Amino acid sequence: ALYAAFSQDRPSPLPALPVQYADYAIWQRDWLQGEALERQLGYWRERLSGAPAALDLPTDRPRAAVQSFRGATQLIELSTELTKALSGLARAEGATLFMVLLAAFQVVLSRWSGQRDVVVGTPMAGRTHRATEGLIGSFVNTLALRTDLSGDPTFRSLLGQVRETALGAYAHQDLPFEKLVAQLQPVRDLSRQPIFQVLFALQNVPVESLQLPQLELRRVDSRRSTTAQVDLSLQLSEGPSGLRGYFQYATDLFDGSTIERLGGHFSTVLEGIVATPDARVSELPLLREAERHQLLTEWNATAADYPRDKCVHELFAEQAARTPDAVALIYEEIALTYGELDRRANQLGNHLQKLGVGPEVIVGLCVERSPEMVVGLLGIMKAGGAYLPLDPNYPAERLAYMLSDARTPVVLTQAHLLDQLPVHEASVVQIDADWPVISTHPATAPANSIVPENLAYVIYTSGSTGKPKGVMVAHACVARLLSATEAWFNFSSQDIWALFHSYAFDFSVWEIWGAFAYGGRIVVVPSSISRAPDAFYALLCREGITVLNQTPSAFDGLSRIDLLENTPTKLRLVIFGGEALSLRSLRPWFERHGDECPRLVNMYGITEATVHVTYRPLGKEDLTLAADSLIGKSIPDLRIYILDDVFEPKPIGVSGELYVGGAGLARGYLGRGGLTGERFVPSPYGDGERLYRTGDLARWRADGELEYLGRIDHQVKIRGYRIELGEIEAGLVEHPNVGQAIVVAREDVPGDKRLVAYVVPSGEGVEASKLRAHLQRSLPEYMVPSAFVLVDALPLTPNGKIDRRALPAPEG
Secondary structure (H helix, E strand, O other), X not given: OXXXXXXXXXXXXXXXXXXXXXXXHHHHXXXXXXXXXXXXXXXXXXXHOOOOOOOOOOOOOOOOOOOOOEEEEEEEEOOHHHXXXXXXXXXXXXXXXXXXXXXXXXXXXXXXXXXXXXXXXXXXXXXXXXXXXXXXXXXXXXXXXXXXXXXXXXXXXXXXXXHHHHHHHHOOOOOOHHHHHHHXXXXXXXXXXXOOOEEEEEEOOOOOOOOOOOOOOOXXXXXXXXXXXXXXXXXXXXXXXXXXXXXXXXXXXXXXXXXXXXXXXXXXXXXXXXXXXXXXXXXXXXXXXXXXXXXXXXXXXXXXXXXXXXXXXXXHHHHHHHOOOOEEEEEOOEEEEHHHHHHHHHHHHHHHHHOOOOXXXXXXXXXXXXXXXXXXXXXXXXXXXXXXXXXXXXXXXXXXXXXXXXXOOEEEEOHHHHHHOOOOOOEEEEOOOOXXXXXXXXXXXXXXXXXXXXXXXXXXXXXXXXXXXXXXEEHHHHHHHHHHOHHHHOOOOOOXXXXXXXXXXXXXXXXXXXXXXXXXXXXEOOHHHHOOHHHHHHHHHHHOOOEEEEOHHHHHXXXXXXXXXXXXXXXXXXXXXXXXXXXXXXXXXXXXXXXXOOEEEEOOOOHHHOOOXXXXXXXXXXXXXXXXXXXXXXXXXXXXEEEOOXXXXXXXXOOEXXXXXXXXXXXXXXXXXXXXXXHEEEOOOOOOOEEXXXXXXXXXXXXXXXXXXXXXXXXXXXXXXXXXXXXXXXXXXXXXXXEEEEEEEEEEEOOEEEEEEEEEEOOOOOOHHHHHHHHHOXXXXXXXXXXXXXXXXXXXXXXXXXXXXXXXXXXX
């Protein structure tokens, strides 16, 4: 009407306004200084006290240091039937459709983020005074609606909470959001909005089409927006065909396919609350049936055929019969053929049987890296027993605990180590000094009744209580590991393996028995050489090693030597395991060697699942991926699940605890039935199957591969922000003068938790100020360490992993 009158030069037909926008501005300014302001501020201070600094939704890319506001939209439509059902639920509960939708949206956000305290912003028209209803101007304000989902409430109960929260917020909506932020002074950074990073809005007032004389009008399609004010917003409107709207999302963080999945989960939850409003939040369905089938069944279709009737020592004996004159083992100047090694192990096995060793009998082995070590391992298994590695480099207290806990009746050792063995009641066999007696026994294989289900070894791993725990692994698990992975590696009798790791570290199971299963040769690396990258590199070249197994920490030292050497190795395969691998740390290696040879493979594994669980070939193109620690897919006959606290599968892209099931699971923990029951749990997805809960965080990628995200107990929160330490470490190694880096959260002063980076420079030195500036270009301020410590090398455990306990405290 106003435009028509104006275009025809007629007076305005609209009634005179009682106030002008300037009057409203003056009123608001005066109001913001009075008692009413304090009442509103008091309400919001109480509501937002202790609220999380951020809602950590899983992203497809790391968050940049500065928010770019680049965005895109994704359509969402809900059927008329579902919309009517949701409106009916709202009426029945004395709530509004907005409240029902908000509660359901917060359920999805909680399930995706893993957080129980969720804050979502919502815009309000702001025309709370009748005099402003006809006024032209911006009155919009944004409210922060906080919901507590702890205790796993029913949806009906949650809706009641959301209703009360919304009504309370409506009654205190006059405080401008900008004023609230200024008063609360939350932790700020340039990478995201303060207080909330997700918006929700429902437009439930019909918008009439506007018609103006002599003009053709077209509605601007907001779904084509290329900006995003916050990480994620959902805007819905109600129409005759149901609810429809769009997600607006930050493209720096999310892919469109991710938001499409989120929309599907929102729809599924809405259907669930209509069907069962009294279901608990954890019980509400989140996944569509097709996605659930993909996660639980399709990506776990790993059944494989392999010999299931062989013990580990039998695989060796068969190889010795085929190639008795082939060299099986080299240690310094000593070489043993398969035939010689088999005969010695048979003699030792027969000797041990005379001492009562047989199936399920655990025999301790405390020897240096040497031919005697391998003879001891084989001899124990040939006698029918299970070996217990007792690394002589371990502290005496640890060795004493292991001997006592395992109750080993027999211990094999070497004469010069007798004084290092703690006091114990076991019979002692000196594998070197007693050899004249041992060698009188027959060189034929001992007769025994051992079967693949019997124990092959017990390896002790660190325990959360401070006491190590013995993991019991059967022959069948090891035989499966060796047979089921054959096709991937093309191992052969031409391969020469480095036995780099301590035999008390389960990586050695793969190194020793993997080599022997395929007729390869083992080069036993002396302890002194394994700790010296330059000497080890020389050994690789001298012995013509073709298969190398390494922890990423140990390989980093080797790769730095490789950059300085011109002597080529004969490596064709490098297999990583034992700790998380940062893909970006491999950049110098790929730049020198390319993708061809040697081939690099990352294998995630755990002792409780027999060394290796997943397999992921690596290539130079992986350096461009946002994911920095890809672990690939499960090896044959293992199943992997990413689950939440109630054993429900997590959606693609959402982090959860990694569970492993299948034929590779250990029997459990020696003498620790309670702990075994805690960690090895019944599977809800397999008839009679057990699952091992790893304590590791991971997530599925859309291509069916897994991304490793770290230990659950290493998750760090500083100033309210959840921090992935691996992301900071990956950023540090991108610096050209950084060879290796690790970041830890230290609390040297009670209550003062801070990030500390330990850096090994490469080439030229590097200053802390330059490292800080380097990280500030790509990471939010809260992820930049407060201290940088330059070290010559990162301390390693005997197993080649980084020894975090040995890292020095920063000065000052």
